[in-house]
Amino acid sequence: MNATIKKMTRIMDELTYFFFSVGSQGIQIELRRLEDGCELHFSSGYSPEERIRVNDLERFLQVEESQRDQSLEEFFWQLAGSNRNGDGQDSELHLIGQMIDRASVQINDERVDLVLFKHRD
Amino acid sequence: MRRFFTYNAKHPSDFIQSTMFVFALLLIGYGFLFDSPWQIAMGLYKIVTTQAVLITDSMLIGGVGAAFVNAGLVTLISVLLLRLAKVPFSGISVACLFLMAGFSLFGKDISNIFPIIIGGYLYSFYKQEPFSRYIYISLFGTALAPVVTEIASIGQNGTPLFRYLVGCLIGLLIGFVLPPLAAYTLRVHQGYNLYNVGFTAGLIGMVLASLFKSFGHEFDSRMVWSTGYNLPFSIFLFLLFGVMIFTGFYLNGKCFTGFSRIHRHTGRSVADFILLNGYPVVLINMGVVGSFATAYVLLVGGDLNGPTIGGILTICGFGAFGKHMRNIVPVMAGVVISSYFMVWQLDSPSVLLAALFSTGLAPISGQYGWKWGIVAGILHASVVLNTNILHGGLNLYNNGFAAGLVCMVLLPLIEAFRKEDAD
Numbered sequence: 001m002n003a004t005i006k007k008m009t010r011i012m013d014e015l016t017y018f019f020f021s022v023g024s025q026g027i028q029i030e031l032r033r034l035e036d037g038c039e040l041h042f043s044s045g046y047s048p049e050e051r052i053r054v055n056d057l058e059r060f061l062q063v064e065e066s067q068r069d070q071s072l073e074e075f076f077w078q079l080a081g082s083n084r085n086g087d088g089q090d091s092e093l094h095l096i097g098q099m100i101d102r103a104s105v106q107i108n109d110e111r112v113d114l115v116l117f118k119h120r121d
Numbered sequence: 122m123r124r125f126f127t128y129n130a131k132h133p134s135d136f137i138q139s140t141m142f143v144f145a146l147l148l149i150g151y152g153f154l155f156d157s158p159w160q161i162a163m164g165l166y167k168i169v170t171t172q173a174v175l176i177t178d179s180m181l182i183g184g185v186g187a188a189f190v191n192a193g194l195v196t197l198i199s200v201l202l203l204r205l206a207k208v209p210f211s212g213i214s215v216a217c218l219f220l221m222a223g224f225s226l227f228g229k230d231i232s233n234i235f236p237i238i239i240g241g242y243l244y245s246f247y248k249q250e251p252f253s254r255y256i257y258i259s260l261f262g263t264a265l266a267p268v269v270t271e272i273a274s275i276g277q278n279g280t281p282l283f284r285y286l287v288g289c290l291i292g293l294l295i296g297f298v299l300p301p302l303a304a305y306t307l308r309v310h311q312g313y314n315l316y317n318v319g320f321t322a323g324l325i326g327m328v329l330a331s332l333f334k335s336f337g338h339e340f341d342s343r344m345v346w347s348t349g350y351n352l353p354f355s356i357f358l359f360l361l362f363g364v365m366i367f368t369g370f371y372l373n374g375k376c377f378t379g380f381s382r383i384h385r386h387t388g389r390s391v392a393d394f395i396l397l398n399g400y401p402v403v404l405i406n407m408g409v410v411g412s413f414a415t416a417y418v419l420l421v422g423g424d425l426n427g428p429t430i431g432g433i434l435t436i437c438g439f440g441a442f443g444k445h446m447r448n449i450v451p452v453m454a455g456v457v458i459s460s461y462f463m464v465w466q467l468d469s470p471s472v473l474l475a476a477l478f479s480t481g482l483a484p485i486s487g488q489y490g491w492k493w494g495i496v497a498g499i500l501h502a503s504v505v506l507n508t509n510i511l512h513g514g515l516n517l518y519n520n521g522f523a524a525g526l527v528c529m530v531l532l533p534l535i536e537a538f539r540k541e542d543a544d
Contacts, residue, residue, distance in 0.1 A: 067132070067209050074254040075213075076391045078304065079312045095391045 003121040005031075007073075007099055008038045011116065013081025014092050015042055019112075022054055023047025034117075037101070042114040054107060060093040061103040061116070072098045128372050133400045137210035140368075141200050141218050148193030148222060151357060156186025165191055165231070172274050173228040173267040174343055174514030176470060178427035180226065181347040188427055192225035195234060199260055202238070206253040212393035212403065212441040217260050219438020223431035224264070228517040233266040236289040240296020247297075255300045261318035262299040264518040265326060268292060271515060275338055295325060310528035312390035313488070315443045316481040319521015326512030326522075333513065340513030346470050347426040354425035358415045358433060362408040365437075369404030380405050387487035388443035395441055403441045410444055411437030414477055417453065421467040421476075428470065432477030439480070448487035448494065449480040455498015463503065475505045478520030482527060489535050500527045 012029055019027055023046050030041040046054050072095065080095050097103070102117040125139040152161060164187025171182050179188035199221045203214055221229065241259025245252040252259075272288035273281065303321045314320055330340060370377065379402045386392045394403045414433040418425055436444060456476040460467045467476070479501040486494020505523035516522055 067134070069209050069211060069213075070251065070254045071208060071257045072211075072213065072391060072393075074300075075257055075303070076307065076312070078308055079390060082308075082311055092391070094393060094396055 004038050004118055005033075007077055007080075007121075008040055008118060010077065010080040010082075011040065011096050011099060011118075012042070014096055015044075015114070017081065018093060019044040019046060022050035037117060037119040040114070040116045040118075042116070043111065045111050048109070054112060057093065057107065057112065057114070058105045060097045061100065061105055061114070063097040063103075069098055128400065130399055133395060134209040134211070137215065137395070137400060138200065138204065141196070141210065141215065144218070144222070145193045145196035145200060147361070148189050148196060150193075152186040152189030152191075152193065154186075155189070156184050160184055161186045161190050164188070168230050169232045170270075172270050172343075173230065173233060173517075174271055174340070175267075175509055175517060175519055176227060176428055176474070176514075177267075177343055177345045178227050178347045179230070180350070180427045181345050185347075185350065188226050191230050192222045194231050195225040195229055196222040198231065198234070202260070203256060206251070206256045208253050208256060212395040213257060213391075215395065215403075215407075216438040216442035217257055219434045221260060221263070223434035223438070224517050226427035226431045226434075229263055229266045233269040233292070234263040236269055236292025237263050237265060237296035237299070240293040241299060242296075243293065244297045244300050258300045258303045258318060259296055262296060262303070262322060264319055264322040264516055264521070265295050265329075266292070267517065268295060268326075268329060268515050271333075271513075275333070291329075295329075298325070306525065307390075310525050311532065313484045313532060314481055314521065314524040314528045315388070315390065315439055315484065316478070316518050316521025316524055317390070319481070319516065319518025320525025322516045322518055323508065323512055323522025323525065326516035330511065330513035330515055343514060344470065346424065346428070348424045351419065351425045354430060355415060355419060358425070358430070359412060362411040362415070362437065364408075365404045365411070366408035369401045369406075369408065371401075373399075373401035373405070377405065383445050384447040386443075386445070387484055388445065388448045389484035389488055390443065392443045392484075393441075394443075394445075406445055407437045407440035409446060410440040410449060413446065413449075414480075417476065418473060421457075421473070423468045423473045424470075429473055429477065432474055436477060436480055439483075444480055444483050448483035451486040451491035451494025452479045452482050452498040452501070453477075455479065455495040455500075456502040457498075458495060459499045459502040465502075465506070471506055471509075472502065475502050475520060475523075478505075478518075479524070481521055481524040485528070485531065485535075489539065493531075493535055497527060497531055500531060 024044040028043040032039045100116045101119050104115040106113040125135045128136045164183030168179050168183040168191055196218055199218055238259045241255045242252050245255050269288040269292045272291055273285040303318050306321045307317050383394055383398050383406050414436045418429050453476050456479050465472045479498050482497040485497045504526055505520050508523045509519050
């Protein structure tokens, strides 16, 4: 379970960088430990002019099972949340998409609500 | 069957797989233009049984035909392994397969790659996880494939078969320890060295070479370098890259829309351009960076041969996974600039390879700007010319090793001296 929690904290870091880079003024994070894994509830606002980048979240996080590449997670997961410049690059968002098992992405005009689930390793 | 030849933007994996399959067949077919099947079979035997430490041009060992057939077969084996592991084909697959093809022109062969790959498989078995999780580390890890043939050549104890089996055993061991080591070294350079496994393999190679030396083994410097093929190889390469650009252009709706967007990425791992921007645009990018690299070798008066084509194919492959013109040019420029005030010539073999493979540091210029890219290139040119001696040429990705060392020194300095955004 420790490995799963480590990965979830990386994901939280990356999302935090991303949302502050798209103009968020505050973020709510809740990480739940479940029997079969971890569930992350993440909510944040964003600047309307960054809507295009925010819309990309759906594409990057909601990855079909057949398109998931476990080797990418194994090889690169430690890079998630490690961008010292904190500019929330889309390449890292794509990495998060490869690391999680389920994602719910709700994008409204001013707010984004994410629920990300990862099975325990 | 049709899905393999029809591009589907949402599910590009099958189409990518087909193009990689065609690429492998193309290499094999090109090999048969040079030599007869008998000459190729004899050449393959020579390649497999000859020591493969840096720099050993397979074209001079087994002939041009056998070298290309070897490259095609290694690529084909790699495609089949990825398919068997049920890995979706993406940017990293393309980068990995082009790298496998390129290095099969100078060091990897249809025999010496297997012990390391099997070692990776045994590690996945030990961890009770699917091999698909470790397949790229194992394939990239074949950088240490020369260890197998090098050990087979050491000493007089036992029959050649016995020594070969010992070499295979060491290869298995390397493949087994690579996954945890590669994961660890990634943290050191934070994804700014695109040849991460090269850095890991360099460290392992350094330890192995030290052990060999402790038993009295001497590593001779090796320079097997073919010349005189610039015309046929430049035609082949420019045609290959031209077909890539045309195919990308055609699949992209007969336009270059989206190509410029690739240049916005820093290239830092994990920059899978296929998933971020789509395969058609990536094909254009691969063709452009591949053509540029070929033109560079010709312009500086270098030789197109196994090692340099290996470098060009690697740049082309990483055009799907981190490299584009905006981030590779400053780093290569750094190597060129260094030649004006340092003691080497741009057309000498090691410097040619340094220039081509310095592009593993492309993410530094992508992230921190062209000036730091040039600094990275200058440092890389110096470091790489002194690292081969550390691992005795056992690590084919000597440039990946050097790039990792450059990152270790340069990244903290960049972070310390650049102007931070105000908090």
